Amino acid sequence: MEMSSLTQERKSAQFDVEAMKIVWEGSPEQVQLTQRIGQLVANDAVFRKDNRVSQGRLELFKNTLRKAAHAWSIIQSLHLTEAEASKLRSFIDEPAYTDLHWGMFIPAIKGQGTDEQQQKWLPLAYRQTIIGCYAQTELGHGSNVQGLETTATFDPSTDEFIVNTPTLTATKWWPGGLGKVSTHAIVYARLITDGKDYGVHAFIMQIRSLEDHHPLPGVIVADIGVKFGNGGYNTMDNGLLRFDNVRIPRDNLLMRVASVTRHGKYVPSGVPRQLGYGAMVFVRKSIVMDASNYLSRAVTIAVRYSAVRRQFGTQQGKPEIQVIDYMTQQSRLFPLLATAYAYRFLGVWMSWLYSDVMARLERGDFSTLPEVHACTAGLKSITTSTTADGIEECRKLCGGHGYLCASGLPELYAAYVPACTYEGDNVILLLQVARFLMKTLSLLGSGKKPSGTAAYLGNAADLLAKNCQVMKERDWINPDILQHAFEARSARLTVKCATQIAAASNQEAGFSEFSSELVDASRAHCELIVVTRFMEALKKEISGRSVMKQLQTLCYVYALSLVTARAGDFLVTGYLSSKQLDLAKGQLRSLFRELRPNAVALVDSFNHSDYYLGSTLGRFDGNVYENLYNDALKDPMNASPVTEGYEEYIRPVLKQQLKLPNSRL
């Protein structure tokens, strides 16, 4: 019997896949958890997802409600832990109101409520006797949170806040879970008391009756309509919300940071606002982990299919060439494979960063906050942009068949791409990084040493002076060389921006004029962090036959593919010569050759089940064509050999029996 392409690929792999799975998941226990919960979901017919792309919006949404209820009953009856429950929800693999309830509503209460408030609301939320969402964005304001228009005016005569939507643009717009499901919402509104506007604060509000689910009096709430793509966020009821002078008790203001007295005096609690930043680091860490997860799924599909797909180059009855053997295919695909690994190690490091920040906050040490804030903002931005583009690239790498939903990639993209927008527009985030970089440079003069991920800027003089030392291809295979290259690129772009801004009429005008250049510098800073974290991670011991070797190859592929992709940056700053760039390209090609026999095993190591991938092209067994064909025949469109609509709209055309209308031109 002939061996399938993928079997052959797996035989040629040079490392221990099971050991790599443990590296990817973090521990043998995590591998088991994935296996266990993954199978639970895959084997439950309620969680079927292959039919969702042919469903209309209403059917799709209703089915998501069904899945969420079913998941909740499983979680309760099996007494799953929080970690297990969250794994279960993520394997169901579609956006749902529960994401916001568990991921934003509850954390907001924890982070912004007093102990009393937590005791009041959390038990209800944990049991889901109330369901909540996070209502910040308005029709007119997303990025500019300080510009939100909803008001909450304290009325001392009744001891209540009056929450109001004064304009059309003040309508809450986008919150997930809001449109059709949530009974409660964390509402951001301008706190006004004693005639003074204290800016945006968080309130907890009931919006629907707990008896019949109707919106409460004075509340308009609805779904905002269809969103991008197949499935995707169409399983979610992103909503709109308006208040017509709705009254809520004073203590519905979440009061960890500030409260209002019975007589309307605004009183800061003394708890520093900065405490909230820990939550932001946590969210961004999760986003980076998600990026590595989504990218790894797309790459799994594209790598496996590229090994199955053959095109051109038949020689005397021998099979054609596997498209994964084309250099153009490799140079688009392998860097993405390496990036998935890079982001995983980055995510692990961000978990450490989160605990470090939390420990510092607890002892009142806010010193690392600006650096951590900038670093995590930038990492959110570059990882989500790269992942979104990477998913589409993987789809294109699958040729025509990638455009079929059967490839799994259209749904993956639709569900992922808004990550470039929510939790901060990716360009605006890079501009925040740029502000930090400019500030850091300006403080260098006064002797303030930058720390953490910005420490290298303290070394700017050397980085500006010393050019790349590479003389031959193999010289690139060196962490010190790469570290220096990425530091020099970032430092040089940053210093150049600072110089240009300094020459402008004023600081703000200069910042605005050179903001595209600043974005480039910020990207350089962030990519340096990713490269550094990947190289650092490989300094620790990692077990398993040849696992370390594969990871090193991936790490160099990641770094060198960035060097060639950002060649302009390295050249314009005079750091690299054209010759050195050619050496980098040559070395990268050698690395592709090393990676090639291990490519399929490296995606197997992500341990994604066929159910989770939801892709005929990415099947573990590589049996692509038979399954494409059989699944097509089962499509609802093929329920009968003659299509619905034939009698009304096709036969009359063919038989020249169309009724001609009386249109006028």
Place this chain on the structure above:
Amino acid sequence: MEMSSLTQERKSAQFDVEAMKIVWEGSPEQVQLTQRIGQLVANDAVFRKDNRVSQGRLELFKNTLRKAAHAWSIIQSLHLTEAEASKLRSFIDEPAYTDLHWGMFIPAIKGQGTDEQQQKWLPLAYRQTIIGCYAQTELGHGSNVQGLETTATFDPSTDEFIVNTPTLTATKWWPGGLGKVSTHAIVYARLITDGKDYGVHAFIMQIRSLEDHHPLPGVIVADIGVKFGNGGYNTMDNGLLRFDNVRIPRDNLLMRVASVTRHGKYVPSGVPRQLGYGAMVFVRKSIVMDASNYLSRAVTIAVRYSAVRRQFGTQQGKPEIQVIDYMTQQSRLFPLLATAYAYRFLGVWMSWLYSDVMARLERGDFSTLPEVHACTAGLKSITTSTTADGIEECRKLCGGHGYLCASGLPELYAAYVPACTYEGDNVILLLQVARFLMKTLSLLGSGKKPSGTAAYLGNAADLLAKNCQVMKERDWINPDILQHAFEARSARLTVKCATQIAAASNQEAGFSEFSSELVDASRAHCELIVVTRFMEALKKEISGRSVMKQLQTLCYVYALSLVTARAGDFLVTGYLSSKQLDLAKGQLRSLFRELRPNAVALVDSFNHSDYYLGSTLGRFDGNVYENLYNDALKDPMNASPVTEGYEEYIRPVLKQQLKLPNSRL
């Protein structure tokens, strides 16, 4: 009364928009045609399209059949010309079987059928008493047409071809209009006679009964399933097709180029195969025109919304900053605006190229074919890739609201992006350009002068020797400087590839090893062509107040944004210094400032109606928020205040009344 943002924008425009519309459309008559047919479609309720994103696949498809029938009855009753009919179909703005019938089936008969065959089949096709499609691609072979597996074996005993699908991978897969509608198909199959395989030929075959539309005996035909995105190609019945030894008369072979005698002898007709290349140029010209059309629609939406959208920078009650005023926004948006114009002029030039090629072919002059073939292949590739990416970029430029289907951009992307794959995978096309470039260089030695778009390579010595002469920002505003820069970039990258390949062990190995670099060189060659055609077009007279000035600004924006985006190419070849690159960036920023007050008027000049745009964000009146809000309330999801599924799946959760299943972990 306050003036709306867009009214204000239109007042500040500095040129004659009506005159620009004529430039864009090509003539006043074309402007009128657009107006006339555009309104006809917009005012006809059958052509409503705002509901298609919430429909399931079956409903969506049936509705497309309805539109196609309705359009056909209008075309007949109003006796529309071919040009009017095709405009009508394009304004209906969704892929349908008619695209293939009129765009591929009929042209294939014209191009590959003998006069007799044309007389037999064309009248039927013109009246749509038969409906046809174009069945080339198979499950296992798309790019590699020569590898198709379907066979057509001549049987002299009955004077018939026996058409057969010998394997699973030989199943026809993808042809539009095939799955549910077509009665006939142009089928590509290997012609076998006298025991010899003569390679792939085109046959015309009936696949469904003209009486009851059932597939004919021995024919399996079906839809291949759901495709990427909202709407998009889901209105199309891309299909699969298998033959179980189906017999067709000998003269169903399209015989323009070759025929088979009654006794099975294969006889080339003497008509050169090259004649078919004219059709290819025509198709690629249309693709480039489509690119400019799609990109212009996306840019219209993003420009208008960016002028309406305000975020940050409130000062004492004054409105916030229009996001179009942010430099990062401009530097992503304005180059795309310029590109839409660039592609329009390119398309016009390709129309000329098409007639030139046809005239040559008629007099047996095949000398320009290789150059034209490479040039059009490359232009198809870069314009479709840039347009697809550009649509997504426009969507992201609209922030969160761009992700709503109400922005119109998700549908635009879904319908457009397969253009990167069909009519040739974009990477494979660039590799074809690369082969031509390598060939051209290799012939230089033997004194063969390259012509047409490759003529500059005859000048390679100078282009390699002379670096950029720019000394100050304004120097960049010079067609000669730009021409030289783009020629030098392309020539240098091409020569470098040739040198690298020459050093390889053998030609093919070298070509494969350096194929990524070859793709870069090909892209440079094609971008040079676009820049050149844009600059050439502006050498002719163009009337209308300040219209020429605007076009010049756009042309420079196009060229300089490419210089900065491809900085690596220009730097690595030593052609540009870092300083000169900075000057280019500085000049580009000045151009953005010139463009800014005209941006809205420049998209108004595309003359897209609100119906055609199908975008709340891109409305002509700029009344974005009110319409987003009102449309959302009309969404089927909001038919009742309490969602379907509440009783079954939400209430039991809230009330702790879920039935717990007996799941096992």
